[in-house]
Amino acid sequence: MKxxxxxxxxxxxxxxxAIYFILFSYYPLVKGxxxxxxxxxxxxxxxxxxxxxxxxxxxxxxxxxxxxxxxxIGGGIWxxxxxxxxxxxxxxxxxxxxxxxxxxxxxxxxxxxxSWVVIGGVCIFLLSPDTGFVNLLLGKLLGLxxxxxxxxxxxxxxxxxxxxxxxxxxxxxxxxxxxxxxINPSLYEAARMDGATRWQQLLYVTLPxxxxxxxxxxxxxxxxxxxxxDQIFVMRNPAIxxxxxxxMMYTFQKGIMEIRIGPAAAASFYVVLLTLLLTVAVRKMTxxxxx
Amino acid sequence: MKFKFSAALSxxxxxxxxxxxxxxxxxxxxxxxxxxxxxDSGASAVSTDSVGGKLVILSGNVGGxxxxxxxxxxKALGDKLGLDxxxxxxxxxxxxxxxxxxxxxAKYDLIxxxxxxxxxxxISQGVVTDVTDFVQNSPVLSDPSVIPTxxxxxxxxxxxxxxGVFSKFQGATMPIVRKDWLNKLNLQEPKxxxxxxxxLKAFKEDDPDGNGKADxxxxxxxxxxxxxxxxxxxxxxxxxxxxxxxxxxxxASDAAIPMYEWFAKLVKEGIMDPNFVTNDTAKMxxxxxxxxxxxxxxxxxxxxxxxxxxxQEDPNTTFQAEGMASIPAxxxxxxxxxxDPDFWIIPKNAPHPEAAKKFLEFWQTQDGILLGxxxxxGYDYTVDNGVYTxxxxxxxxxxxxxxxxxxxxxxxxxFPALPGVEDxxxxxxxxxTLELSLPxxxxxxxxxxxxxxxAMSGQMPAKDAVAQMQKELKDANLxxx
Numbered sequence: 064m065k066x067x068x069x070x071x072x073x074x075x076x077x078x079x080x081a082i083y084f085i086l087f088s089y090y091p092l093v094k095g096x097x098x099x100x101x102x103x104x105x106x107x108x109x110x111x112x113x114x115x116x117x118x119x120x121x122x123x124x125x126x127x128x129x130x131x132x133x134x135x136i137g138g139g140i141w142x143x144x145x146x147x148x149x150x151x152x153x154x155x156x157x158x159x160x161x162x163x164x165x166x167x168x169x170x171x172x173x174x175x176x177x178s179w180v181v182i183g184g185v186c187i188f189l190l191s192p193d194t195g196f197v198n199l200l201l202g203k204l205l206g207l208x209x210x211x212x213x214x215x216x217x218x219x220x221x222x223x224x225x226x227x228x229x230x231x232x233x234x235x236x237x238x239x240x241x242x243x244x245x246i247n248p249s250l251y252e253a254a255r256m257d258g259a260t261r262w263q264q265l266l267y268v269t270l271p272x273x274x275x276x277x278x279x280x281x282x283x284x285x286x287x288x289x290x291x292x293d294q295i296f297v298m299r300n301p302a303i304x305x306x307x308x309x310x311m312m313y314t315f316q317k318g319i320m321e322i323r324i325g326p327a328a329a330a331s332f333y334v335v336l337l338t339l340l341l342t343v344a345v346r347k348m349t350x351x352x353x354x
Numbered sequence: 355m356k357f358k359f360s361a362a363l364s365x366x367x368x369x370x371x372x373x374x375x376x377x378x379x380x381x382x383x384x385x386x387x388x389x390x391x392x393x394d395s396g397a398s399a400v401s402t403d404s405v406g407g408k409l410v411i412l413s414g415n416v417g418g419x420x421x422x423x424x425x426x427x428x429k430a431l432g433d434k435l436g437l438d439x440x441x442x443x444x445x446x447x448x449x450x451x452x453x454x455x456x457x458x459x460a461k462y463d464l465i466x467x468x469x470x471x472x473x474x475x476x477i478s479q480g481v482v483t484d485v486t487d488f489v490q491n492s493p494v495l496s497d498p499s500v501i502p503t504x505x506x507x508x509x510x511x512x513x514x515x516x517x518g519v520f521s522k523f524q525g526a527t528m529p530i531v532r533k534d535w536l537n538k539l540n541l542q543e544p545k546x547x548x549x550x551x552x553x554l555k556a557f558k559e560d561d562p563d564g565n566g567k568a569d570x571x572x573x574x575x576x577x578x579x580x581x582x583x584x585x586x587x588x589x590x591x592x593x594x595x596x597x598x599x600x601x602x603x604x605x606a607s608d609a610a611i612p613m614y615e616w617f618a619k620l621v622k623e624g625i626m627d628p629n630f631v632t633n634d635t636a637k638m639x640x641x642x643x644x645x646x647x648x649x650x651x652x653x654x655x656x657x658x659x660x661x662x663x664x665x666q667e668d669p670n671t672t673f674q675a676e677g678m679a680s681i682p683a684x685x686x687x688x689x690x691x692x693x694d695p696d697f698w699i700i701p702k703n704a705p706h707p708e709a710a711k712k713f714l715e716f717w718q719t720q721d722g723i724l725l726g727x728x729x730x731x732g733y734d735y736t737v738d739n740g741v742y743t744x745x746x747x748x749x750x751x752x753x754x755x756x757x758x759x760x761x762x763x764x765x766x767x768x769f770p771a772l773p774g775v776e777d778x779x780x781x782x783x784x785x786x787t788l789e790l791s792l793p794x795x796x797x798x799x800x801x802x803x804x805x806x807x808x809a810m811s812g813q814m815p816a817k818d819a820v821a822q823m824q825k826e827l828k829d830a831n832l833x834x835x
């Protein structure tokens with residue numbers, strides 16, 4: 064009781080946040096779980112059917128195709144989304160001309176602020192086989208024939224990975240730069256006194272000191288791997304659907320387009336479960352708790 | 355303390371869940387009551403002066419073009435019906451809004467739907483009220499001059515009962531050609547696949563827009579269903595066709611191979627817009643309106659709208675769009691694709707089903723059709739001594755507030771039809787038929803479109819694409835032969 068009196072105001076401050084999460088995160092989660100065990104009709108009786116929806120989804124080859132697509136595209140974004148901003152942040156850190164550095168940061172960050180509707184539209188326009196800038200450039204510089212990037216299987220996943228990495232590079236880059244700025248300058252000073260070159264300072268001071276930031280970014284990227292949707296929804300087309308349709312797209316199609324709510328809920332719980340497993344694995348691998 | 359706080363949180367969570375569960379119960383229970391209310395209400399037509407009260411509508415197309423226009427539309431509708439009308443017209447993601455509304459127990463008296471597969475899904479989900487008795491006993495709706503009797507078959511469920519009422523007359527898609535380009539190049543409207551190739555090639559190579567640049571394409575499309583007008587040349591109907599009791603998909607048959615090869619030839623020679631795989635319909639329309647392409651495949655109603663839009667832009671324009679019949683098959687048969695109808699359903703949890711029925715009858719009358727086409731008097735149009743004049747707002751709406759065309763043959767538009775549209779509509783009425791969409795179509799469609807587009811764009815030999823299509827469709831038990 065004493066503790067409650069002492070910390071009461073703090074608990075009170077927490078209450079709106081707790082209510083928010085209960086209402087908008089946990090309640091839908093519980094409701095979704097319930098739905099995944101029901102023969103869910105939009106109206107009328109909704110009998111429980113045990114694991115039937117999970118079995119339906121588990122035996123659906125489209126689900127497994129979407130699963131592999133998710134792992135490949137999500138994995139690509141996970142790796143690219145880690146290394147690309149790291150390299151850019153390390154490069155920007157070497158830039159001494161401050162206005163250029165700030166301008167570069169701004170330009171890199173802007174795509175993160177735009178929705179996938181805008182970015183997807185820009186990508187479709189840039190990659191168009193007749194008037195797209197990329198094909199015009201390839202034609203002028205290398206004399207290549209136009210490539211229909213967004214209609215060919217061989218390019219589809221690469222385009223999705225590349226555009227996603229590009230879009231969010233600025234955001235992760237800023238996190239890395241913040242980590243770099245926080246490194247104790249005396250470490251560099253000591254390294255210089257020991258005769259370390261810039262490359263050696265990067266290898267033996269900057270990177271080890273960024274370890275904690277890297278862990279956070281890896282974990283944040285992991286949480287998003289299986290939830291890719293907006294990008295695919297905007298940039299997919301029937302010709303490449305088999306290569307880019309991901310788990311959330313499968314859920315959307317089952318739930319919204321085909322009105323099969325039970326299997327859609329089951330599929331989304333597979334996603335929740337897999338995300339949980341991936342997150343635990345990454346935490347273990349990176350020894351996240353030792354941050 | 356920790357325990358107490360957790361317990362308190364759990365109690366809050368449990369309370370919320372309980373309340374929500376109650377809400378869920380509440381939302382489903384009217385379904386039952388609504389059902390009985392609605393099912394026995396069709397014994398006679400609705401008395402037009404006895405309903406009163408409220409009417410809540412969820413609409414995808416019907417209504418004003420702007421929030422302000424929509425408000426005025428709802429008010430005008432309410433005045434005509436003597437009801438307090440709420441018209442919810444989402445700006446986007448309509449299907450999701452409908453599903454969310456139905457799933458969450460939101461109560462609407464009428465929901466506009468434009469997909470027969472969705473209607474079947476809603477019927478099996480127990481969402482839709484049977485309106486058979488109401489339709490058959492309604493002096494308005496049962497009148498064949500208002501809605502031809504055979505048309506009702508479209509809105510019947512597997513049990514033979516009627517589950518919806520039309521909101522407008524739905525036309526067909528067809529090849530739409532630049533007639534002025536044909537004239538300029540001294541070409542005739544193509545009647546065979548070879549003639550079509552020659553015309554499209556000329557559109558590509560003979561500078562039909564006269565700007566001295568090779569910047570035009572012969573043909574552009576968006577989506578596979580759009581090519582029906584050309585696939586007709588091989589007698590191929592889109593989606594399913596039942597042959598001797600077996601499910602077949604003509605686009606996945608060997609007969610489709612030469613057609614895909616024909617398209618691949620167009621792509622290879624630069625006659626076809628190379629963006630046809632990624633095009634949405636808006637891009638395709640813009641290409642047509644901006645003199646970049648000589649032929650597209652699209653809705654008959656758009657023939658008139660294309661001509662009207664260009665006329666408004668430049669009164670001296672030479673632009674002339676014309677709808678043409680599909681290319682006939684060897685036996686002379688012409689296949690055209692009629693679109694799924696736009697129709698209203700009364701959800702089983704509708705709080706005011708009688709008001710909904712009053713609306714459904716009104717919507718097919720002169721006043722209802724004027725509102726659905728021209729819009730709101732004093733806002734979209736004015737009437738002076740019997741002379742109708744469109745306002746600027748009305749002109750922008752193109753006489754379409756959800757009902758550009760209607761079934762009721764007794765109602766004539768006060769304005770002449772938009773240029774070219776009547777001829778296009780005549781073709782639709784003569785040749786267009788509905789497609790057969792079985793519940794397995796969404797899965798089959800992915801396979802068919804994937805390989806068809808690969809074959810058409812030349813990424814894959816047509817023969818291999820069709821063989822792969824057939825294999826995957828059979829493996830997934832989506833076709834019988």
